[in-house]
Amino acid sequence: MTLRLQIWAANRARSCLAAAGITALSSAIPIQADACTRVLYETGSGNYLTGRNMDWSDMKAQMDLWVFPSGMQRNGGVGKGSTTWTSKYGSVIISIYDSVTSDGVNEAGLAGNMLYLAESDFGNAKNRGKPLISVGAWLQYMLDNYATVAEAVKAMHSDPLTVIPATAPNGAPALAHLSLSDPSGDSAILEFIDGKLNIHHGRQYQVMTNSPVYDQQLAINSYWNLIGGEHFLPGTISAPDRYVRASYALKTSPKFKDKRDAVASIFSQMRWVSTPLGMSDPNKPNIAPTLWRSVTDHESKRYYFDSVINPVVLWVDLDKLDLSQSGKVLTLNLNAPNDAGGEISGKLKPAVPFKFIAP
Numbered sequence: 001m002t003l004r005l006q007i008w009a010a011n012r013a014r015s016c017l018a019a020a021g022i023t024a025l026s027s028a029i030p031i032q033a034d035a036c037t038r039v040l041y042e043t044g045s046g047n048y049l050t051g052r053n054m055d056w057s058d059m060k061a062q063m064d065l066w067v068f069p070s071g072m073q074r075n076g077g078v079g080k081g082s083t084t085w086t087s088k089y090g091s092v093i094i095s096i097y098d099s100v101t102s103d104g105v106n107e108a109g110l111a112g113n114m115l116y117l118a119e120s121d122f123g124n125a126k127n128r129g130k131p132l133i134s135v136g137a138w139l140q141y142m143l144d145n146y147a148t149v150a151e152a153v154k155a156m157h158s159d160p161l162t163v164i165p166a167t168a169p170n171g172a173p174a175l176a177h178l179s180l181s182d183p184s185g186d187s188a189i190l191e192f193i194d195g196k197l198n199i200h201h202g203r204q205y206q207v208m209t210n211s212p213v214y215d216q217q218l219a220i221n222s223y224w225n226l227i228g229g230e231h232f233l234p235g236t237i238s239a240p241d242r243y244v245r246a247s248y249a250l251k252t253s254p255k256f257k258d259k260r261d262a263v264a265s266i267f268s269q270m271r272w273v274s275t276p277l278g279m280s281d282p283n284k285p286n287i288a289p290t291l292w293r294s295v296t297d298h299e300s301k302r303y304y305f306d307s308v309i310n311p312v313v314l315w316v317d318l319d320k321l322d323l324s325q326s327g328k329v330l331t332l333n334l335n336a337p338n339d340a341g342g343e344i345s346g347k348l349k350p351a352v353p354f355k356f357i358a359p
Helices: 003-028 135-145 149-156 214-227 239-252 259-272
Strands: 034-042 048-056 063-068 073-075 084-086 091-096 100-106 111-116 132-134 162-164 176-181 187-193 196-201 290-297 302-307 313-317 330-333
Touching: 034 239, 034 259, 048 091, 048 100, 048 111, 048 176, 048 259, 063 313, 073 135, 084 135, 091 135, 100 135, 111 135, 132 135, 135 149, 135 162, 135 176, 149 176, 149 187, 149 196, 196 214, 214 239, 239 259, 259 290, 259 302
Parallel strands: 132 162
Antiparallel strands: 034 048, 034 111, 048 290, 063 091, 063 330, 073 084, 091 100, 100 111, 111 176, 176 187, 187 196, 290 302, 302 313
């Protein structure tokens, strides 16, 4: 065996061992009932689109679109000790079970996405001694109070709140981490691990899925960046594998200048990491299909919704809404079979705001 061949064989062996280790780690992570993917995409015009998949095991879960004006009096929703605030910015959000703000964008163009994280540990509320907020209100608090990612991160650095978890109506634990993105392309991932808030802040944090914790997601993806993806990518529906595929799709997708092409690109990327409806495996009973996708156009302040149950794309132009203090709370049920595609701000109806989930 020549020296060159020996070196190749040694490197190949190390690569195989590393791959085995990464595969073992990925396979050890359970496929959760509540899984999602988020991607921040830069267009050829230097603008940004945030795409998100909602994967959820309950196909009958109530999903509604809501419009919240600025000036709303809010509280953390968990009784005594709850934090209070007045919303500075109006927002358009998607709720689940009329108790959790799961996704949305505010009038300043700040977008937020709540994704499941089994490892979440918000800490002991009594020991932390900080104002309380329901996990269902955590994202809404961000959209109500901050215009940019940097502003939100600065406010959160002191870890000022204790997030209170709960159980969703389908029995799944409401454990989550958050992503934030804004028109500048800035990004942040916020997650509570061992009772401490960890923040990953920077434009490089473009992709997010679920377990493991974000540091480990980055480490797994670093390995696959060395391997490349043209000939081989991990193909399961587990969170680490979806992270790798979403990252590869993002870095290899063109940066389209045309707005229509750019929106089509991010939607196609999100569909590539979707989980088919009705997929089942007796060895993995908690598979969650993709129920919907959202895309936020930060520059145009346009919020898209793509239903899997009702295969149409809806969107709301925030500029067509009254998000001032004199505006009304509006809503639209997204499970209705007669949802028509296109801009739907005129179809929203006045409603009473939902109450955030509580233990």
